[in-house]
């Protein structure tokens with residue numbers, strides 16, 4: 001992927017060098033994402049709703065938002081519990097080892113994760129340097145796992161991917177969560193998840209998103225697309241918060257912080273999708289919701305033709321508006337993160353959000369013109385992000401969770 005998102009997002013140009021990170025038998029095929037609109041049904045206030053995750057799976061009639069919210073509640077409960085334990089002076093107990101853990105090797109593994117991060121997401125890597133050393137390396141380990149997972153289906157060996165390969169990747173995930181890492185990158189993540197209240201569910205869900213990409217190339221409505229965006233990107237927010245930490249002085253509910261993190265992942269993925277409409281179409285993929293296209297008087301054919309018309313402009317305006325609403329939702333939570341974690345999050349948010357401006361500046365031609373944020377705009381965003389990172393967490397308890 002282009003230089004556009006030096007950040008967190010996976011630059012496809014660099015795909016080749018991750019080859020060595022991915023075991024040969026785990027490769028995959030698929031492509032990237034893209035999305036669509038309908039502000040109406042996608043209410044961003046995260047309706048109420050609840051019920052066990054298992055029952056959500058058993059009852060597919062529930063909306064994606066309700067299903068995803070179950071996961072949010074579970075993750076928030078884990079973090080709340082861990083904060084309570086920390087307050088009582090209890091710490092998460094690392095998985096027992098047989099005493100043979102080689103700390104130098106572990107340090108090397110984390111260092112290597114940092115190098116990968118620096119190579120693929122330079123600005124993000126710089127941002128992590130402001131975090132505490134412990135947190136920084138944990139975020140690197142998560143980053144590398146996400147990167148490798150995406151690489152399975154988007155990387156150079158992607159054409160060989162099978163559902164079986166993803167199953168093996170998931171087995172490895174289970175193993176590393178149980179303290180049996182397969183390689184050095186897994187070892188770093190295994191150590192991270194033994195130290196922070198990171199749950200396996202978002203990781204499994206990201207793999208599920210990759211499975212979805214193997215078998216699906218159309219999304220009927222925003223509800224379907226929302227679930228996809230949660231799988232491949234909202235999960236990143238849920239994985240990251242336990243490591244980034246919530247500010248001790250924050251009075252916001254843990255759920256509201258998780259909702260903001262989820263919203264940032266969704267906003268980023270919707271933006272990816274809007275930016276990549278042409279590229280995705282060339283791979284036969286249309287992530288934009290079919291019902292919304294039809295309502296706008298558009299069809300797949302219009303996308304394959306790639307002509308910017310007034311209908312297209314007006315459709316895109318709605319899509320961009322919705323993506324911005326998710327960014328707005330995300331912004332509410334950043335100040336609640338621990339102070340040292342805020343800067344990289346603000347920077348990524350501001351940079352990503354500007355891709356939407358770039359689509360507008362391209363007169364909505366996301367068929368043949370790639371929207372990107374120029375160097376100057378990127379540079380200006382960094383001190384702005386820093387300034388925002390100084391904002392203090394809310395002092396008032398938020399009574400409404402979502």
Ligand SMILES: CC(C)=CCC/C(C)=C/CC/C(C)=C/CC/C(C)=C/[C@@H]1[C@@H](COP(=O)(O)OP(=O)(O)O)[C@]1(C)CC/C=C(\C)CC/C=C(\C)CCC=C(C)C
Pocket residue numbers: 001008009010011012031032033034124139142143146147150154232233234236237238240241257258260261262264265268269272330331333334337344345348
């Ligand atoms: C309260 C609050 C707001 C907290 C912040 C929580 C937080 C850190 C959220 C991060 C959200 C985020 C950056 C999500 C990534 C979304 C994304 C772009 C996902 C991409 C999926 C697939 O995309 P596709 O294949 O369609 O597109 P391209 O390949 O890009 O063309 C991903 C590629 C999934 C893999 C994700 C990564 C490699 C990024 C992982 C990043 C981290 C673990 C670090 C996140 C930390 C910061 C500071 C942003």
Ligand SMILES: [Mn+2]
Pocket residue numbers: 010031032150151154
């Ligand atoms: Mn990708």
